[in-house]
Amino acid sequence: MSSTTYPSVRAAAAPKVRSAHAEASRSGIWVGICTITMSFMAFLSALYVRQGASADWTHIVLPRILYLNTLALLLSSATLEMSRRALAPVSGSEVDSVAVRKGFAWLSGTLALGLLFVAGQYEAWRQLAAQGLYLATNANSSFYYVLTAMHGLHLLAGIAALLFVMSRLLLVGNRFRHSTFEATTIYWHFMGVLWLFLLLVLRTKL
């Protein structure tokens, strides 16, 4: 999807009218992020306690592909940012404008990269399994699978949100809502940050 085929139109910034509902969805997503962070903190404290609990703590080598996945996820954040810029001027009602097409293209890119990440994570699992490291093999592998699976689930929710926004963009009469899109963006970026943090933990602790 080459977004360059379109002439870059510098559109006037849309008037910033923030409705109560938009505010709510924004604080909603931040609250959601708090609780997700909290639950991952719980997992991690479990990891620390479990490591201290007994001497069976070993070491597993992270599959290389994880770094590619990370790259894909970071790129997806970038493309999402591009689409946010593209869609900033789009008003609730406009259909099939250049800006909409452009934003949609960037969104599709984000979606593709997101799916790529998920696929990559799955591949990483298969590589570990090939080494004979399964969920129950040892504490380290258990935590690896649990943490990546949890992050993966949350990311799939993000992908669902992306699809929702894209469908809203395509719908006739464009029911696109900036608040929803913004919430999705924040969530997606958070998924990226969370993954970087998890990667750090996996690398240092496992």
Added chain:
Amino acid sequence: MRIKHVYLAGVAILAAATLTSAVPGGGTVSGKITYEGTPAKQKPIDMSKEPSCAKQYTTPPTTETVVTGANNALENVVVYISAGAPDDAAPSQAAVFTQKGCRYIPHVLAFQVNQPLQVVNDDQTSHNIHPLAKVNREWNKSQPPGTPPIVDKYDKPEFIPVKCNVHPWMHGTFAVLKNSHYAISANDGGFALPNLPPGKYTISAYHESYGDQSQEVTITGSETKTINFVFKAKPY
């Protein structure tokens, strides 16, 4: 009439039908079970946590994993036909396993596949029956005093250790057997398998601590064959 029965029985054996293959006046395998070496010392059971049981004994009862009799006789050994005899239809009367004085009576209960099993609680305390079956379905039930007997049956042959989760010293054995030819050695170690129709049999003896042994025997008519089993006893 009798001729007919024998005839039928013969057919039954040949066709390995599930009719009862016991023949009155058939051959008999009998013998004595003994041990050599020093068996593990049986320790007195401390039932003080269950006064209603403890007060039934003047001297504390001992464990029953190895019960011996005069001149090295070995009790509680299940002697059965592991090969050569056809499977029998299960008798309808139930094999009864009684909990009395926080012990299992009998300590070893032998019965047939699909024969009804009845577990009775004669104590004033609540018991728990947990047969640790592997091939059969495992269950784990409690039986408060004065409640109806637990009725169950097993559909595969197996030697099943039985324990009471509430009273750790209570241990017994279910011997679930394929046919009706079995005996449990008495305190003098003696046993007898009567009414065996002619044929070649594998006689096995099972002890909960010392495991399985078997010997071949061939019955031609109404003779009595003597077979003895000797188990190696270990002090620990």
Added chain:
Amino acid sequence: MQEASAQPAHVHAPPEGFIRKHVFSLDHKVIGKQYYALGLLAVCMGMGLSWLMRFHLVWPTTRIPGLELLSKVGAPGGVITPEYYLSLLTMHGTLMVFFVLTNAPFAAFGNYFLPIQIGAEDMAFPRFNMMSFWTTLVAFLVLVLAFVIPDGPPISGWTSYAPLSAVGQDAGPGMGWGMNLWGISIAIFCIGSLLGALNFIATTLDLRAKGMTLMRMPICTWAWFITSCIALLAFAVLLPACILLILDRTAGTSFFIPSGLVVSDRLQPHSGGSPLLWQHLFWFFGHPEVYIAILPSMGIVSHILINSMRKPLLSSKVIIYCMMSIGFLSWMVWGHHMFVSGMNPFSSLLFSFPTLTITIPATIMTLIWLGSLYGANLRINAASLFALGFISMFVSGGVSGFFLAQPSIDIVLHATYFVVGHFHMVMGVASIFGVFAGTYFWYGKMTGRMMNEKLGQLHFWLTFIGTYCIFMPFHYLGLVGNIRRYSSFVNDFMGPLMPLHKFITIAALSTGAAQFIFLFNLIYSHFKGKPASENPWEGTTLEWSIPSPPPWNNFGGKHPVIYHDPYQYGVKGSKGDYIMQDSPEPSAS
């Protein structure tokens, strides 16, 4: 500010058809009632279970006719087996803590009144709201499913300590699929509660009417808000714990199961896990959960008390700050459940101190409630009686907490009936009193008909006296050393205590029976109760400015503007001794 265009589209068209109106409704009021109904169902079950337990404890061998129909294995011939007693105990605790104490005062009343009290047309995310209820309902169904599966309900108590809860079937009857269902149910419940809490917070932050500053919110709104903040973090910890537990049970991992365990003569194929890890995770949720249960009732009771006293509290702000500090402290005290569980003894001291410190805000609140009564013109009715009863219960349950907060005394009282008496009074009965008060107070608003006052007061007297008769003796039993969670008392020290146990059982059965008055009142008044006016209690907050029951979008499309602090009582107002929050007339202050 929220002009109509700012409102989410779905709030505009009133729902059509029975299903959309009453079943899969997006209306926070319907959802609130649904939560209430679920709580009611759960509390009836929980109470029934406690009846069976109390009966079994004092008449262990007496057969209970028809009980064998409930479970043939668990109650052969109608006599409860030890493991079935533990099943009842586990289900009682789980139902009460999760589906009653978390649902009724928080989710039910909160859903119904939080948006109204801040002048919003609905919750911020009505679809989430609906989802959170239906998720909770699924959790409930999964839990009670344990009653009908052959395996039976789990026997490891509502705290499900590992490794008993983690090793599976070998641990005993009910620890197979029964336990799995428990874990799954609680995990689902967490998700539902998280959605709900998120909704509460976003709504409170962003959908307040014009002029409704945070400090102008009624105390109960504050209580629900603070509670949602606690719930948001607490359930976010319980959920991972449940996931790890389920993995240990089903996937063979070893998070909570150490090496070399021999259960039912079988060497368990696990290694290296930490049983204390479960306790830490569980109580890190578990103690805040206590405040999730009690804070909303504190708010409701303050709200009702002010209305009945016809004068504001000495200081609502202080009450709110106290609730905040309790909420905050609740994160540092989980370890006081584990004084004798093999934690480092130094950490016991560290946990003991903040626990004792919680007494300070609790005492301040009590003193403010008491002090505010001075010089009031207290209107006595079922609602205010239950509110006063709450204070009494809160004090009684609170002082016993002072014992358990000290590790040294906990050596003697841990796991005795003293603990049971303590948390039943302060967390169970007290918060249920809050629910009763709220019900008598708001029933008219919720249904359009008032509850029968005479029956209400009769219900109060029986319940108030009854609960003291049940739970005070628990403390005495504990002092002597009566251990909790015993299905029958075969211990040497039990003999002299049996009369007290009989007394408790009789009190429990009769107090339970008294609750049928409430149930009857609830149903009877729905059809035959006196029609409720818009503002029967002469209240000042927004819920009294709209018809009873409120229209589907609460304010009929109007957007209230707030001029006053919530509680303008004892002033010269146009309607009487009070001024509504949304009335432009000058306030006293």
Added chain:
Amino acid sequence: MEIAARVGLGERLDAMGKLFAIVLVIIALASAYPIAKHMYVPPEDISTHGHAIDDQLSDTMAEAGFAFLGAQIILAFFVWKFSERKEGAKLKNFPGGAKLMVSVAFIIVGAEVFALGVLGQKAWANVYFTPPRPDALQIQAQAGQFAFYFRYPGADGKFGAIHPDKIDEGNQNFFGLDPANDIEARDDIVSGELTIPVNREVHLLMHAKDVGHSFYVRELRIQQDFVPGLDLSVHFTATKIGRYEIVCTQLCGLGHYNMKAYLSVMAQDDFEKWLKQKASEQ
């Protein structure tokens, strides 16, 4: 009273406020009575550290009782005095208002928290912060579903190693000892009853066989969980000869209610006799 009329209540209700006050006072006094009369108290303490705990308990009881009665009676009094006054009765505010309440709470409760929370911790320290004396008698306690077993090191003073796979309850091998290959295990003395000499410190090494359990002897003022995979220990000195009950206080499964053993405290020479007799049974 029109309010009462509106909610469907015929007659005046001021009686109810008074009734509440009376009932509350009765309840408060009735609740305090059994405590004041010491009708329900822990059994006599037979340990060297227990008295500190008992003092702590009675101090707390005094303060808690005071707070309890005080609060309930004040509540009753105010409800009596200020419920259902005649319409337009003058509303008053408590002199001092919220500030007073806050400062009172901080001072009184703060002092209490300090007194009990900080100074009172020595009772806890007595149990947990003092190491066992080197000459303390070492006994290993094992908790399993649903019984306690106790192991004495025997003549060699060493405990044989534990092999979980060797555990065989039917054969009374509760600890999973391997006497065939492990000499240290041969002379270990295993008993279902915890027998200890009087006035000698005992160092109890705690081992859980299957799930969590707890060791509680009321008279000893000792309660400690068995945590699987965690080697904990407690130490205590019994000062009174007698037979006391050991109970499990950590829910451990269907037999929890029946999981108990006995602690018998003997004179030194009786204890040695007992050991000999036990050794002969092994």
